[in-house]
Amino acid sequence: MKLSEKVAGISPSPTLAVDAKAKQMKKEGHDIIGFGAGEPDFDTPDYIKSAAMTSINQGFTKYTPVGGIPELLDAISKYLEESTGISYKQSQIIVSNGAKQCLFNALYCLLDPGDKVLIPSPYWVSYPELVKLCGGEPVFVETREEEDFKLKAESLEHLIDNKTKVLIINSPNNPTGSVYSKEDLKEIAKIAIERDIFIISDEIYEKLIYDGEKHSSIVAADDRMKERTLVVNGVSKTFAMTGWRIGFAAGHDKLIKAMTDLQSHSTSNPNSIAQKASLEALKNPERCETIAKMVEEFSARRTYMVDRINKIPDLSCRLPKGAFYVMMNIKATFGKQLNGKIITDSSSFAEMLLEKYKVAVVPGVAFGTEDYVRLSYATSMENIIKGLDRIQEFVSVLK
Ligand SMILES: Cc1ncc(COP(=O)(O)O)c(C=O)c1O
Numbered sequence: 001m002k003l004s005e006k007v008a009g010i011s012p013s014p015t016l017a018v019d020a021k022a023k024q025m026k027k028e029g030h031d032i033i034g035f036g037a038g039e040p041d042f043d044t045p046d047y048i049k050s051a052a053m054t055s056i057n058q059g060f061t062k063y064t065p066v067g068g069i070p071e072l073l074d075a076i077s078k079y080l081e082e083s084t085g086i087s088y089k090q091s092q093i094i095v096s097n098g099a100k101q102c103l104f105n106a107l108y109c110l111l112d113p114g115d116k117v118l119i120p121s122p123y124w125v126s127y128p129e130l131v132k133l134c135g136g137e138p139v140f141v142e143t144r145e146e147e148d149f150k151l152k153a154e155s156l157e158h159l160i161d162n163k164t165k166v167l168i169i170n171s172p173n174n175p176t177g178s179v180y181s182k183e184d185l186k187e188i189a190k191i192a193i194e195r196d197i198f199i200i201s202d203e204i205y206e207k208l209i210y211d212g213e214k215h216s217s218i219v220a221a222d223d224r225m226k227e228r229t230l231v232v233n234g235v236s237k238t239f240a241m242t243g244w245r246i247g248f249a250a251g252h253d254k255l256i257k258a259m260t261d262l263q264s265h266s267t268s269n270p271n272s273i274a275q276k277a278s279l280e281a282l283k284n285p286e287r288c289e290t291i292a293k294m295v296e297e298f299s300a301r302r303t304y305m306v307d308r309i310n311k312i313p314d315l316s317c318r319l320p321k322g323a324f325y326v327m328m329n330i331k332a333t334f335g336k337q338l339n340g341k342i343i344t345d346s347s348s349f350a351e352m353l354l355e356k357y358k359v360a361v362v363p364g365v366a367f368g369t370e371d372y373v374r375l376s377y378a379t380s381m382e383n384i385i386k387g388l389d390r391i392q393e394f395v396s397v398l399k
Helices: 014-027 046-057 070-084 098-110 126-133 153-157 182-194 223-228 253-266 272-283 287-311 346-357 381-397
Strands: 093-096 116-121 137-142 164-170 198-202 229-234 247-250 325-329 372-376
Touching: 014 346, 046 272, 070 093, 070 229, 070 247, 070 272, 093 098, 093 253, 098 126, 098 164, 098 198, 098 229, 098 247, 098 253, 116 126, 126 137, 137 153, 153 182, 164 182, 182 198, 182 223, 198 223, 223 229, 247 253, 272 287, 287 325, 287 381, 346 372, 346 381
Parallel strands: 116 137, 116 164, 164 198, 198 229
Antiparallel strands: 093 247, 229 247, 325 372
């Protein structure tokens, strides 16, 4: 069978692959510590589960409006007004099967063949693949660890040409944990306005921010940004609801209508029961306390992980300000070897660590950088301690 050229260059998600491999090895009886997870290890709160069960019992099990039920759109509008400071009408919001589908819908509706999309690197694994699937060309903008992996407005200028259509901003960031400040975003917004660039602002980790940092959205950086920004968010990470598949996006009516029309022919409405559960997640008064507890736990794990890593010779990392990932710098291990096998890049580091010490991490190459591996601290403190003990041992035996 000959598959289409559209899918010929698409590779499977490397982060999901690492997680699947670790789970498979565990099933086979290996004592694996998995640092690959891209989802909170907490259970979905009970009040959310109850809302789903009520909706089933009440027969809320049929098609809904394609872009989401009106009461959920209203709740999202309120939620986004709190997080971004911008107010959206129902016609400016869409609910999809996860933030991922919002991103796909948006890129599909915005890009013509050959249009360029600027993606700060390291990047979330799906951005380049989604851009390519939608006919666009990813253009990577390097960021530096010394600058907290944050995009500098001046590094954008020379990459923009008449084919550049979109810039993706992801704050808090996966995989680096960076959080952009209001000032950072103002500088970037200025260029977007001057050079007529559309912004997709992926804010899925918006509530997972530490040390009193505050989330800022680029849509609020200038009055002219609302019409050129699509804000993407969802319930997956904030409410430990990754499997429920509800994400949402807010932006210009025209773009939202096109995304909704596209969705009407591809997947129709997102799951009716999950929509009711998400409505409860966004509205229930318990939500603030639940989020605060999760943030507190993540923050304690993050501090422990960062302290431990920075005490291991040849390894280092910065203190991430958001999300639940640490980018561990492994460059000093390159050229070292174990049993005749030499570490040459992030993949060989990750492979040897998994094979010999049964610890799963995601190689940086998946995010566009070789000098790092990504560790997720969405796992128990017990696992984190055990996993870091093993990493320390692994690095200590390298010659
Ligand atoms: C940066 C980023 N955006 C979007 C998503 C997708 O979220 P969802 O589960 O809502 O599709 C993820 C999930 O890993 C992510 O890390």
